[in-house]
Amino acid sequence: MPEKKNVASSQETLLKVEHLCQYFKENKAVDDVSFEVKKGEVFGLVGESGCGKTTTGRSIIKLYNITSGNVYFKGERIAAGTGSYKWEIEKAKKAYTALKKSGVSGEKLKDAKKKRDEVIAEQKKQIRLAQEDQKRRRAVTDIQMIFQDPIASIDPRMTVRQIIAEGLVIRGEKDQKKIDEEVYRVLELVGLVREHAGRYPHEFSGGQRQRIGVARAVVMNPELIIADEPVSALDVSIQAQVINLLDDLRHKMGLTILFIAHDLSVVKYFSDRIGVMYYGKMVELADSDELFKHPLHPYTRSLLSAIPLPDPHYEKQRQRITYVPLKEHDYTVDKPSFREVAPGHFVHCNDAEFARYKEQMKGN
Template identity: 80%
Template sequence: SKKEEVAEKIKQINEELGKVVDENRALIRSAKVDSKEVDRQYAASLIAALEAEYEEKFKAAEGNEEELKALKKEFASRCRVAKKSRLITQIQMIFQDPIASLDPRMTVREIIAEGLIINGIRDQKYITEKVYEILETVGLVREHADRYPHEFSGGQRQRIGIARAIIMQPEMIIADEPISALDVSIQAQVINLLNDLRDRLGLTILFIAHDLSVVKYFSDRIGVMYFGKMVELATSDELFKHPLHPYTKSLLSAIPLPDPIYEKKRTRITYNPIAEHDYSVNQPSLREVSPGHFVYCNDEEEEKYKKQLSE
């Protein structure tokens, strides 16, 4: 059918242009080239390939307004679908619950290879070798490929989830509290694995968590959110040395220190937005109070925060 032909053509274009992007990805890791520039190059290549394909069709349809209009609509639709298809492979997800996020009826091989198959890869030998390679990358072994999720521990299941994400060679991974459902003894192993993969594969990881002590260990920059709004954004060291927003201070005060005598006397900070802020006249926004340090505040608070940093 026409729909299947269009889908097949999109896959071919993605595969051809994907080779160019893969070469550029290697360049990014070695030479720190701006990944946004690679995305622009990919988009330009994609449009050029589709324009070349439709050039003859547009010429043949000259003078026929209805056919020309339909072709333009089809061309625009294919551009959107192809770009979306590529974006899906560039951004992957690691879920909070390693049990619920893995299909119990699928083997580890099927779970990890699913993304490759969905994106049109049919070479079984290539898929098998890729699965084995990724399993070893995340600290598992080849023999695990034919087992089912219930045969693994929580930490091993999360490694399978990580393997499923990185097999697509993404630019970015969204990790939604990937260690909160794991035992404390296993959490450090998973964090160290993510750290290693980030450095080795040149990944950007959006790490979502409530434990700021873990976030500090893992992150270069930290964004603190309150009710869906970013209230403070700074480098990890800067945020812990100079927390400015009252909510950030309350979160940091909740982190216990290994000193029982100090902890007995320590007072936790409770954040009350109604008592802390008066936004009836002057409305707040996310403002840069020092280079790279942003706080959600109004004019009066901005001056106060700048004064605190200068003291």
């Protein structure tokens, strides 16, 4: 893994994900997730299989009509869900019906009805605005996504040249000479050579294929790259090469990266900040160093306990902690939410846990 370099990521927010919900029927794949990515930073998103990392990425690039919440890119709303507004309408209707049933009448009931209708009108307005933004469906080519095996799903009869150029062609570029120049430029940028342009994906190794995937993304000159487990399928030695390449491009192109991974060891040195997801929820978010020094949420602790270190003494003592939510939290009355425990350090917790975490941070 590369040495962590201190890249001054700016304070400008490039991407803002706000109360994002993506439900697949009963399955709350992403449930009220909020985070911001600053321009120039690498934001690591980690968590076990099925916790909603890919769904978060796909929601950002508008592959779904999100259930609820907002996604802003450079201050412009690029995705908007209508769920929260619809839920507010339901709530207002229910409250009014309950009041009526309880026997309230006259002026009081009239007032309540007026209030309900105001809520409904306001929420309907928000729904219309969200639908307008959603419909605009501006092709957000400034955001590109790299997948685990990015060219596995591509027609094997396409040459590397065609694979890399596809986005440019879709964007409307017709000048073949210009396209070729771009293809050669990015091939070299990712550590391949122009002679590779005429070959087919199956002629390449896993690491090289991932480089082609990176080339395919950077040829669009994006500002943000969402890299979804780009190294999970690769040997450890090759993993470091691909991460080094992304780190290199980050500096050369001023890229911002949302880096998705299963485990913390991959993102540790590369990320400025890390968000930890568990079953559709963001459970902890902090600066990388801070998260490793002061992990608060028990799930983060369990992830950390799974990382082996090249220290035999530590390894002998290392105990894997398993996270059993029912044993850790009592959320029957005191409900949890995402709260800032220390500056920039957020944890999903209830009042009692919040007080305990604060105390814990004081001791550090």
